[in-house]
Amino acid sequence: GNSVTQMEGPVTLSEEAFLTINCTYTATGYPSLFWYVQYPGEGLQLLLKATKADDKGSNKGFEATYRKETTSFHLEKGSVQVSDSAVYFCARAIQGNTPLVFGKGTRLSVIA
Amino acid sequence: NAGVTQTPKFRVLKTGQSMTLLCAQDMNHEYMYWYRQDPGMGLRLIHYSVGEGTTAKGEVPDGYNVSRLKKQNFLLGLESAAPSQTSVYFCASSGQGLYGYTFGSGTRLTVV
Numbered sequence: 001g002n003s004v005t006q007m008e009g010p011v012t013l014s015e016e017a018f019l020t021i022n023c024t025y026t027a028t029g030y031p032s033l034f035w036y037v038q039y040p041g042e043g044l045q046l047l048l049k050a051t052k053a054d055d056k057g058s059n060k061g062f063e064a065t066y067r068k069e070t071t072s073f074h075l076e077k078g079s080v081q082v083s084d085s086a087v088y089f090c091a092r093a094i095q096g097n098t099p100l101v102f103g104k105g106t107r108l109s110v111i112a
Numbered sequence: 113n114a115g116v117t118q119t120p121k122f123r124v125l126k127t128g129q130s131m132t133l134l135c136a137q138d139m140n141h142e143y144m145y146w147y148r149q150d151p152g153m154g155l156r157l158i159h160y161s162v163g164e165g166t167t168a169k170g171e172v173p174d175g176y177n178v179s180r181l182k183k184q185n186f187l188l189g190l191e192s193a194a195p196s197q198t199s200v201y202f203c204a205s206s207g208q209g210l211y212g213y214t215f216g217s218g219t220r221l222t223v224v
Binding site: 034036041049100101103104 | 116145147152153154155157160202212216217218
C-alpha cells in the first residue's frame with residue numbers, strides 16, 4: 001500500500017549535534033515528498049519538499065534528498081539548536097494533488 | 113494575516129452531544145482537509161474537499177460529516193460525540209499543484 005514510515009522517537013540531542021530523522025515511503029508512481037514541523041501548541045508548517053528523484057529540499061539549515069533507489073527522504077541538519085525542538089512529520093503525495101499521507105511523527109528535543 | 117483559521121480552539125463535550133468545527137481560509141484555495149492527531153498515530157485524514165460543493169472520505173470518516181457550501185469554509189460535524197473522538201483536529205488547505213498545505217492551529221476536543 002501507500003505509506004510513510006518514520007523512525008520512532010523521541011530523539012534527544014545536545015545543541016550543535018548532527019541530526020538525522022529517517023523516512024521511507026511506499027507508493028505507486030513517483031510521489032512528491034515533504035517534511036513538516038510542528039512546534040508546541042501549533043499546527044504543522046511546511047519545512048521542505050522535493051518533487052522528483054535526486055531533488056534536494058532545504059530550509060533553515062535542514063536538508064533532505066529524494067532517493068528513489070532506496071525510497072527514502074531522510075531529514076538532516078548539521079548543527080541543531082534548542083529552537084529546533086519540535087515534532088517532525090514526513091509526508092508524501094501522489095501526483096495530482098491527492099491528500100497527503102503522513103508518517104507518525106518524530107519528536108526532537110534539543111538540550112543546551 | 114492570511115491563512116487558515118479554526119474555531120473553536122478548545123471544547124469539552126459530553127458523550128452524545130453534537131458540535132461543528134469551523135475552518136476558514138482566505139487564500140482562495142481549492143482543496144481543504146480535516147485531519148485528527150492522536151498520540152503515536154500521527155495525522156489521519158478524516159474527510160477532504162477538492163472544491164466548493166464537493167466532499168470525499170478519508171482514512172477515518174466514521175462518526176463525522178462535512179460540508180463545503182462556500183469555497184472558503186469547510187465544516188466538520190460530530191453528530192453524536194464519543195470518547196474515541198477525543199483528539200486534536202487540524203484543518204488544512206492547498207492550492208493547485210503540489211505546494212504543500214497550510215494548516216490551522218488546531219482544535220483540542222475532549223469528549224467525556
